[in-house]
Amino acid sequence: MTRGTPIPETMTLHVPFRIVKRGGRKKMQMPDRVRPERTPDSTLVKALARAFRWKRMLESGEFATIAELAEREGIAAPYLTRVLRLTLLAPDIVETILDGRQRAGLTLETLRKPAPAQWREQMSWLCRNREASEHGSGPLPAAPACSYNPKNDESK
Secondary structure (H helix, E strand, C coil): CCCCCCCCCCCCCCCCCEEEEECCEEEEECCCCCCCCCCCCHHHHHHHHHHHHHHHHHHCCCCCCHHHHHHHHCCCHHHHHHHHHHHHCCHHHHHHHHCCCCCCCCCHHHHCCCCCCCHHHHHHHHHHCCCCCCCCCCCCCCCHHHHCCHHHCCCC
């Protein structure tokens, strides 16, 4: 702008968003109709990495028991057991998390709960058990977005 140019009128822009806590951090959550570029959730990715590392250590014989591994890692055995459950998730779900395409309400606490053994049932289980902090208490009813197949997700 030059000195002789009038200042344009002020423009107000309203952007609807909510602040939610994810993994101890505050994060901006956009409305469903807005699709920001997705980035992997570092908390979920780290937990998956630890789970598969611990599984490899147990399977290799480096540690004979979960209790022995937990003591070496300086964590409680029940916590280690819950995180190890992540190794039982369907490969599609693991890939979705690593690509950052997981559902907005998916948290580590949800993933540490016992999941169905059948991989094809796990996605609907996750939809029913999304973190209640976002939507009030109790399990959520199945939503249309819950029925998507990660392999067919075109938003990548």
